[in-house]
Amino acid sequence: MSGRAIAWTLALPATLLVVxxxxxxxxxxxxxxxxxxxxxxxxxxxxxxxxxRRTVLWRxxxxxxxxxxxxxxxxxxxxxxxxxxxxxxxxxLIIAAVFPLLTGAVVRSFAWMVILGKNGILNGLLLxxxxxxxxxxxxxxxxxxxxxxxxxxxxxxxLTLVGVLEAIPQDLTEAAASLGATPAAxxxxxxxxxxxxxxxxxxxxxxxxxxxxxxxxxxxGGERQMMMGTFLYQQAMITFDWPRASTIAAIMTVVxxxxxxxxxxxxxRLNPVAG
Amino acid sequence: MARVHPVLGAFAVLVFALLLxxxxxxxxxxxxxxxxxxxxxxxxxxxxxxxLFEIAAFRRTMITSFLLAVGGTGLSLLIGIPAAYxxxxxxxxxxxxxxxxxxxxxLIPEIVLGFSLMKSVATGLGLPIxxxxxxxxxxxxxxxxxxxxxxSLNQFDFSIEEAAVSLGCPRWRxxxxxxxxNVRAGVIAAFILAFIxxxxxxxxxxxxxxxxxxxxxxQILAHMEQFFxxxxxxxxxxxxxxxxxxxxxxxxTLGLTFLTK
Amino acid sequence: xxxxxxLAGVSAHYGSTLxxxxxxxxxxxxxxxxxxxxxxxxxxxxxxLVAGFLQPSAGTIRLGERDLTRLPAHSRNIGLVFQTYxxxxxxxxxxxxxxxxxxxxxxxxxxxxxxxxxxxxxxxxGLADRHPANLSGGQRQRVALARALVIDPPLLMFDEPLSNLxxxxxxxxxxxxxxxxxxxxxxxxxxxxxxxxxxxxxxxxAIMSRGRIEQLGPPEELYSRxxxxxxxxxxxxxxxVPMRAVTEAGDAVRLEMQGGATLDLPRARFAVPAREVIFxxxxxxxxxxxxxxxxxxxxxxxxxxxxxxxxxxxxAAGEIVANGPxxxxxxxxxxxxxxxxxxxxxILRAE
Numbered sequence: 001m002s003g004r005a006i007a008w009t010l011a012l013p014a015t016l017l018v019v020x021x022x023x024x025x026x027x028x029x030x031x032x033x034x035x036x037x038x039x040x041x042x043x044x045x046x047x048x049x050x051x052x053r054r055t056v057l058w059r060x061x062x063x064x065x066x067x068x069x070x071x072x073x074x075x076x077x078x079x080x081x082x083x084x085x086x087x088x089x090x091x092x093l094i095i096a097a098v099f100p101l102l103t104g105a106v107v108r109s110f111a112w113m114v115i116l117g118k119n120g121i122l123n124g125l126l127l128x129x130x131x132x133x134x135x136x137x138x139x140x141x142x143x144x145x146x147x148x149x150x151x152x153x154x155x156x157x158x159l160t161l162v163g164v165l166e167a168i169p170q171d172l173t174e175a176a177a178s179l180g181a182t183p184a185a186x187x188x189x190x191x192x193x194x195x196x197x198x199x200x201x202x203x204x205x206x207x208x209x210x211x212x213x214x215x216x217x218x219x220x221g222g223e224r225q226m227m228m229g230t231f232l233y234q235q236a237m238i239t240f241d242w243p244r245a246s247t248i249a250a251i252m253t254v255v256x257x258x259x260x261x262x263x264x265x266x267x268x269r270l271n272p273v274a275g
Numbered sequence: 276m277a278r279v280h281p282v283l284g285a286f287a288v289l290v291f292a293l294l295l296x297x298x299x300x301x302x303x304x305x306x307x308x309x310x311x312x313x314x315x316x317x318x319x320x321x322x323x324x325x326x327l328f329e330i331a332a333f334r335r336t337m338i339t340s341f342l343l344a345v346g347g348t349g350l351s352l353l354i355g356i357p358a359a360y361x362x363x364x365x366x367x368x369x370x371x372x373x374x375x376x377x378x379x380x381x382l383i384p385e386i387v388l389g390f391s392l393m394k395s396v397a398t399g400l401g402l403p404i405x406x407x408x409x410x411x412x413x414x415x416x417x418x419x420x421x422x423x424x425x426x427s428l429n430q431f432d433f434s435i436e437e438a439a440v441s442l443g444c445p446r447w448r449x450x451x452x453x454x455x456x457n458v459r460a461g462v463i464a465a466f467i468l469a470f471i472x473x474x475x476x477x478x479x480x481x482x483x484x485x486x487x488x489x490x491x492x493x494q495i496l497a498h499m500e501q502f503f504x505x506x507x508x509x510x511x512x513x514x515x516x517x518x519x520x521x522x523x524x525x526x527x528t529l530g531l532t533f534l535t536k
Numbered sequence: 537x538x539x540x541x542x543l544a545g546v547s548a549h550y551g552s553t554l555x556x557x558x559x560x561x562x563x564x565x566x567x568x569x570x571x572x573x574x575x576x577x578x579x580x581x582x583x584x585l586v587a588g589f590l591q592p593s594a595g596t597i598r599l600g601e602r603d604l605t606r607l608p609a610h611s612r613n614i615g616l617v618f619q620t621y622x623x624x625x626x627x628x629x630x631x632x633x634x635x636x637x638x639x640x641x642x643x644x645x646x647x648x649x650x651x652x653x654x655x656x657x658x659x660x661x662g663l664a665d666r667h668p669a670n671l672s673g674g675q676r677q678r679v680a681l682a683r684a685l686v687i688d689p690p691l692l693m694f695d696e697p698l699s700n701l702x703x704x705x706x707x708x709x710x711x712x713x714x715x716x717x718x719x720x721x722x723x724x725x726x727x728x729x730x731x732x733x734x735x736x737x738x739x740x741x742a743i744m745s746r747g748r749i750e751q752l753g754p755p756e757e758l759y760s761r762x763x764x765x766x767x768x769x770x771x772x773x774x775x776x777v778p779m780r781a782v783t784e785a786g787d788a789v790r791l792e793m794q795g796g797a798t799l800d801l802p803r804a805r806f807a808v809p810a811r812e813v814i815f816x817x818x819x820x821x822x823x824x825x826x827x828x829x830x831x832x833x834x835x836x837x838x839x840x841x842x843x844x845x846x847x848x849x850x851x852a853a854g855e856i857v858a859n860g861p862x863x864x865x866x867x868x869x870x871x872x873x874x875x876x877x878x879x880x881x882x883i884l885r886a887e
Contacts, residue, residue: 003365003368004365004368004369006361006365007361007364007365007368007369008361008368008369010357010358010360010361011357011358011361011362011369011373013354013357013358014354014355014357014358014377014417014421015358015373015376017354017410017413017414017417018376018377018379018380018414018417019376021392021396021410021411021413021414022379022380022383022388022391022414023379024395025388025391025392025394025395025396026383026387026388026391028391028394028395028399029387029390029391029394029395032394074290077283077286077287077290078286078287078290078291080279080283081279081283081284081286081287082287084279085279093287093291095522096291096294096295097291097294098522099295099298099515099518099519099522100294100295100298102471102518102521102522103298103475103514103515103518104474104475104477104492104514105475105477106475106477106492106495106496106511106514107298107301107511107514107515108297108298110301110495110499110507110508110511111297111298111300111301111511112297113503114297114300114301114304114312114314114508115297115300117312119311121300121313121314124313151293151294151297154290154294155294158290169620169622171618171620171622172622172624174587174589174609174616174618174622175616175618175622175623175624175683176610176624176635177588177589177608177609177610178587178609178610178612178614178615178616178684179610179635179636179639179683179687180610180611180613180636180639180640180687181610181635181639182610182639183610185610185639186610189635189638190624190626193626194625194626208384211384212384212385212386212387212478214385214386214477214478214481215477215478215492215496218496219496219499229384229386229478232386232387232390233386233481233482236390236393236394236482237481237482242394245390246390246394249384249386249387249390249391252384252386252387253383253384253387256382256383256384257382260382
């Protein structure tokens with residue numbers, strides 16, 4: 001058997017799984033939006049003419065964007081400290097970031113329900129110190145969703161950026177110092193430009209993850225703060241409107257793919273190393 | 276050793292405290308001798324863990340989730356490792372787009388995958404629930420298997436395999452006795468990541484579970500809709516223990532710093 | 537502008553391990569001193585202490601009148617060339633070279649002009665807009681050199697600057713480095729593990745081991761008069777034979793080795809430091825002969841070196857490597873004597 005034939009034989013089962021269990025079903029979902037009653041125009045214009053659906057889409061964008069921004073800022077500052085920490089402490093901090101990361105979204109979102117609920121821990125605390133007279137309704141607000149999402153994605157950002165920062169050779173910051181750059185100047189002129197591509201990769205992971213999430217908006221946003229993920233589930237499994245659910249799925253997919261594509265182009269353009 | 280600005284250091288301490296505090300709160304709430312969720316715990320009891328195991332749906336879905344994670348990951352590794360090997364070994368012989376095929380499950384939103392599988396495979400083809408779940412989880416975790424093992428294989432010097440063959444070792448045995456042991460780290464990492472992804476999955480499972488067959492995270496969501504009681508905290512602690520177990524495996528086999536590379 | 541560099545009583549620790557022990561070193565104005573030694577000998581640690589990347593646990597470092605010891609690295613004004621070159625991958629050649637000028641607040645137009653001039657000086661005209669990724673190893677090395685020179689530092693330091701270049705380029709570059717340093721009269725510290733490189737480029741060489749300077753002196757002195765067995769071995773005295781100085785009869789120094797054989801060496805050239813000594817000889821310091829005064833030996837494996845044959849010989853003091861003339865190849869097993877050539881021998885104190 002030729003090398004080519006062996007290679008194809010070995011790669012075939014996995015390729016088939018992706019094609020049959022992902023490629024074709026997702027394609028079928030797209031086709032539904034084009035061929036179902038009324039056709040593509042009705043499905044998509046129907047989506048965008050409804051004020052409610054536009055609000056859901058906009059809210060999803062907003063939550064994902066704010067989550068990304070906060071995760072980048074918090075993640076970068078934290079990763080900087082982790083990357084600079086001495087060996088033992090660094091391992092400990094990495095464990096402390098990995099543990100929440102590997103714990104599922106259900107558990108982590110549930111924790112924030114306990115904290116932010118009407119009879120929750122935060123309200124209890126605020127009542128006790130007398131900061132408020134009545135418990136606040138924090139659950140089922142956009143803020144609650146954002147807080148829980150930032151909590152969800154900061155560990156991912158920290159671990160990604162620790163890798164990025166550690167990949168910047170120490171030689172370069174030393175060279176900058178030997179040439180007279182203060183630590184602040186070395187950070188701005190050397191470290192930051194070299195970290196940008198990795199920063200973009202992390203931001204894309206967070207944005208697409210937040211934009212397509214289901215568990216956190218479901219538990220902390222509920223019906224009142226419907227987002228694309230929860231909306232898709234509602235249309236598919238509660239009202240059984242599959243053409244509409246397919247339209248939502250298609251929009252989510254396109255937004256994800258366009259974001260990944262645009263950002264990886266941007267990362268390539270900003271990649272300082274390519275001449 | 277470059278020093279960190281104290282303000283930045285304090286900020287990082289706060290971040291880590293906030294990362295771990297919610298998990299500590301859950302642990303506290305799970306042992307609280309109250310019928311509602313509270314922290315700090317009032318009294319100390321393991322009653323809610325007992326209660327958890329008294330609920331048949333939890334017992335059933337724990338087993339289902341475990342078997343599904345092992346089965347889906349196993350299936351994925353079984354077909355993913357040969358694919359990764361083929362891609363690393365015969366790069367020129369396969370079409371250039373093929374590696375990108377295995378990125379698709381990451382690019383396509385999970386929830387879209389779940390919905391599409393439900394629509395086409397589960398409902399369309401009438402596949403049994405458990406089979407649909409297995410296929411869904413296998414395709415969901417396939418990128419880890421192909422790409423993490425692939426990263427290890429790309430570091431592998433294939434002249435070592437040729438050396439084994441030149442010494443009279445048949446090709447298939449060279450793969451098992453020379454190639455596989457040298458990419459062990461990649462296989463373990465792939466297994467861990469895939470297992471964790473599978474056992475925590477909601478977005479795919481929620482469309483595929485049905486009467487009689489469910490997974491643990493879906494059962495937790497269902498329970499939460501009716502009872503907001505410390506049972507949820509106790510099952511959350513149980514899932515955290517799974518995470519701890521997995522991290523212990525990583526630490527003993529690869530070292531945890533592996534995860535930032 | 538030229539100043540001297542003085543390290544006085546400098547010690548350094550990594551954690552609790554002592555890596556540099558009470559080191560004294562003076563590099564005179566305009567002088568180039570090489571620190572030579574195997575990895576882990578403390579040479580790079582010394583350089584990093586001077587650069588300010590490490591803090592000494594004791595001692596002071598002075599550059600001319602300035603005490604550097606507690607000064608942060610970015611205030612030291614030292615031109616440093618790294619082993620990896622450490623060029624900024626996101627900056628062009630021009631911006632790499634101008635980086636130090638920018639930190640010094642030099643105006644943009646002026647710094648471009650001076651960077652261009654320095655790029656021309658190191659022979660990289662026309663490459664100013666390239667990124668480091670698109671340069672050859674030798675070109676990167678020149679950028680690194682230009683970047684260190686353009687800030688016109690009172691001290692230049694080189695950390696194994698040539699170890700990533702191929703053999704031919706290495707020789708060209710070391711001549712260029714030496715020329716650039718000489719022309720400017722800049723004081724320089726040069727770290728390397730390559731003996732030939734250190735000897736060819738330096739005014740003085742410090743051979744280091746285990747955090748101490750074993751011997752410091754001009755290359756010629758180290759080469760012919762090693763101070764101890766470590767230095768002797770380092771500079772190529774491959775045979776170190778314990779002997780006893782018996783008599784100093786007439787104009788000869790007589791050494792007796794295990795088994796009773798004796799060697800006579802001219803008293804005018806050799807001093808006897810003690811009774812128990814080590815006789816050190818390079819392979820070319822012992823000539824294989826059929827007969828004569830020397831060390832009795834049985835010849836073993838013969839290899840051809842081009843200028844001579846080399847033999848592994850068995851003697852009463854163990855295996856000795858010696859050269860023999862091309863005119864008479866001898867077979868293994870032949871009994872011969874190894875006659876000393878005083879130019880390539882030394883007598884050292886036994887330790």
